[in-house]
Amino acid sequence: MSLMSEVGQKAFNLGIPIAVHMDVTYRCNERCVHCYLDHDDHGEMTTSEIKDVLDQLAEAGVFFITFSGGEVFMRRDFFEILEYARRLMFNVKIKTNAVMIHEAEAKRIRELGVDTIQISVYSHRPEVHDAITKLPNSLERTVKSIRFLREQGLRVTIANVLMNGNASDHAGVQALAAELGAQYTLDPTITPMMDGDTSVLALRIPGEDLKDIFHNPALVGNQEDFCAPPKPPSADDLESYSCSAGHSFCYISPYGDVFPCVQFPLPTGNVRTQKFLDIWNFSPQMNEVRSIQAKDLTVCSSCSHVGSCSRCPGLAYMEGSMRGPSTADCEKSFYRTGVPTANMVKHGLSKPRTTVPLVQIRPVAVPA
């Protein structure tokens, strides 16, 4: 186990929130077709509110902070926030479309010691990328910004969300990343909108196409290992937890709402009215999330994939129960290995369901 994994495991076991994802705004200069956010400003936290939260997060032991949005640079105070975070010695990552980053901004980001900048690129073809972002010339501007960042010696990761419309372009984006000296990461997950609108899920690439992606060594590395049938679950597998959400990670919205994860819209408290550590330690919702082990999962506990599934409890929550299955992850497990999941067997399906009514989405409470 690497040192980083050891430290992560220690934080998990101690229940220390070592990592936080904070969206500083939902406003954005792009309108990506798959985006799950409402881009209007319903009263985002002020500069001093965010600084106070950062003080509390440092006190709570948070080490890794990812700033995202919306588009972070839509906030005029973003560099002030960044500087404050670095003064508190957070390891800082930024997620951005980079459209607003020019030479001066790239230099400042480097001076502030930001660890990594993750930038979404949907295609190497401008007509496809710009059609997804709905911002003309956005690919050209993003690529130019990546070059500025790389010239400063900054680490850049290109995040390639796959959906209908760009599914065949991942090789082109991967090549573009190599040319720019950036890392490449791919994700076929499309998240339902926060307000409950499920129309974006129609953008998910068909499961049959997922199979090709999962069997592409250029994308998954050791394809034999990645696609191997699941091993029989062990006692340890059933005692394990789905992920770090609520254990060593959480999400804070621009309005101060604390969720177990950005993809897990269960409100556990709000830092505008409560101390962060009080929410982290005493929120009944947070404590319920962190109590759930694999053996408590209503369907998945009997699934052969229980030890290896990427099951997202947030997506499961959105489908009706945080102890239930996530059909998006059923799909991934099935098309990765060819082995049906317990959820599929339960419903007599030869293929995973791709559309499930969502019952748990609640609009984010707007501060008065």
Place this chain on the structure above:
Amino acid sequence: MPEDCIYIARSSAIAARALAGEMMVMNSVDSTFFTLNEVATTIFQAADGRTPLQDIVRERVCEQFDIDPEQAQADAKEFVTELSSHGILLVSNQPMSGQGTSNAGSVAETP
């Protein structure tokens, strides 16, 4: 390393946080990651650029940890050399103003 006074300061290009008695430190330039034990953490937290290393070792390390002073000084120099080679600590024969000071209160202990 010369026997003259050595001053140490935390680099501004690092991230650091205490976790269960150990210090996690990461260099943002190359992502090298360290954990420091209690003694090393004490030296690291005291690296304000103004206090000579020998004073840090004598007043903070030897007193707190009951370590042989001569061994402690030698170990500290070795530790400082290694961390400075990774860009975690700055080392100088002169006091360094404005280094390591603004972060001192921010390297929070975990509850």
